[in-house]
Structure formats: C-alpha cells, structure tokens
Amino acid sequence: MSVLGIFSRRPKKTAEAARERLQILLAHERAGLSGADFLPQLQRELIEVIRKYVSVDEDRVQVKLEREQHLSVLEVNIELPAPSERRN
Template sequence: MKLLEFLKRERKKSAPVAKERLQIIVAHQRSQRGQPDYMPKLERELVEVIRRYVDIDNDAVQISMDSEDNCSVLELNVTLPKS
C-alpha cells in the first residue's frame, strides 16, 4: 500500500465507539450505587465458584440488588460461553 493511499483511506470514527463505552461504564456505576459494601466481594467469590465448573470472563457475571418494603431481592445473571 502506498503512503498516499494509506493516508486517504477512510478511518472509522472513534467518537461513537468511545461514547458507547462511556455509556456502559456510566450505567455500570449507576447500577452499583446504593448497593451494600459486600457486593463487589460477593461478585468475585461467585465468579470463582462458577469458574470451578465453567470457564467464564470476569464481566460475564452481573449482580443486582433491589429492595422493596422489607424484602431484598438479589439477582444474578451469568453469561455462559457456547459449548
């Protein structure tokens, strides 16, 4: 490839990609507000237990906690790899 062709080629714009990544980070941070202090440790420990049986990524586990009246609900979502 000639240098001029290299410079003229259309480059993907990084702004939309950066915006999407930032939205994901902000959503993740918002979801963790109001959670008990033990939630990050709980998530790490759950990932360790699941890894005993299935090879998963760190971000494959999503934990959320909702409270209504005097009841708390812990929701755990695990994205398993295709076998």
C-alpha cells in the same frame, strides 16, 4: 428448689442483657447496609466458584440487589460460554 422458683422469672445478668442489645444493634445495622457494601466481594466469590466448572469472563457476571419495603431481591446474571467453550 421450689415449684414456684421454676416459674418465676430470674433477672438477666448484665452481660447477657448487653449481649442481647448488641445483637439487636448489629442486626439493625446490617439490615441498613447498602447493597454496594458486599456485592463486589460476593461477585468475586461467585466467579471463583463458577470457574471451577465453566470458563467465564468477569465482565459477563452481574450482581444486583434491589430493596423494597419488606423484600430484598438479589439478582445474579451469568452469561455462560457456548458448549464448545466449556470445561469438561
């Protein structure tokens, strides 16, 4: 191998280029998804995890996603039971 061979750009294989394009496309599609697409599942999973430690009513859990230009905010509000009602 020559020294110049190390610094020269080798052309990408077709499969590599296609894979990169697909990853970019998927990233753009995921960024454009509305919050409603994954929020119900996220809320269910959060409730499952919280119930391992504390008894919680599903109606007392709120998950909200707000998107602005360059910022997304995921807000999770969980109303916990009184200390006397918590699991030990």
